[in-house]
Amino acid sequence: MMNAKHVDKEERRQNILTAAMQVYYEKGFHNMKISDIADRAGIAKGTIYEYFDSKETIFFSIAHSVMESTIQNLFMKEIEYPTVWDKVRTYIINIFSTFSNSDDIMLFMELMITSSKISKHALKGMVGIYNRHVRFFSTIINEGIKKGEFHRVDVERVAFLLFGMIDSLSIKILLGQKFDAKKYQKVALEIIKRALVKPSK
Numbered sequence: 173m174m175n176a177k178h179v180d181k182e183e184r185r186q187n188i189l190t191a192a193m194q195v196y197y198e199k200g201f202h203n204m205k206i207s208d209i210a211d212r213a214g215i216a217k218g219t220i221y222e223y224f225d226s227k228e229t230i231f232f233s234i235a236h237s238v239m240e241s242t243i244q245n246l247f248m249k250e251i252e253y254p255t256v257w258d259k260v261r262t263y264i265i266n267i268f269s270t271f272s273n274s275d276d277i278m279l280f281m282e283l284m285i286t287s288s289k290i291s292k293h294a295l296k297g298m299v300g301i302y303n304r305h306v307r308f309f310s311t312i313i314n315e316g317i318k319k320g321e322f323h324r325v326d327v328e329r330v331a332f333l334l335f336g337m338i339d340s341l342s343i344k345i346l347l348g349q350k351f352d353a354k355k356y357q358k359v360a361l362e363i364i365k366r367a368l369v370k371p372s373k
Contacts (some may be wrong), residue, residue, distance in 0.1 A: 176222075184223070188230065192234065195208045260309075264357070305335065314327065320370070
């Protein structure tokens with residue numbers, strides 16, 4: 173059974189993170205202060221430092237959690253697909269949907285770019301996330317090759333092609349540029365299908 177004191181400590185930590193997000197959406201990252209978060213959470217400023225040493229580490233904790241949950245949602249489990257390409261197609265659509273609609277993912281990118289104190293940690297986190305996607309994507313492609321549905325290709329290069337498009341899309345969102353996400357998605361699917369899928373006999 174979990175210790176009540178431990179539960180209270182975890183609940184307070186979550187309350188701090190929730191308060192930080194609320195203040196962030198009102199004031200922005202650079203204009204907010206630890207005292208703002210403390211006021212919103214209804215606790216003393218010093219209490220926050222018992223859990224986090226700066227506002228940067230608060231937001232890295234939030235962003236890391238968001239990205240981890242996003243990965244879990246993207247990684248398909250126990251679903252039967254008619255073909256391996258259908259699995260790849262679903263995966264790509266899910267990625268584009270996530271990266272074009274999630275304010276939380278854009279928060280992660282903003283922190284990585286604008287905060288010098290957090291950038292090394294954020295970069296390491298992004299590399300880890302990228303590598304997990306590449307491994308997952310590689311597993312699907314190798315399944316297609318094994319079943320004779322896909323050409324034998326350089327899996328890492330195909331993954332680089334896909335995530336290069338995702339990076340481009342994310343930067344456009346971050347810069348507030350208008351774009352047609354569906355068009356990006358369609359182009360990505362066409363190019364990757366052409367690279368992977370063997371023509372029907």
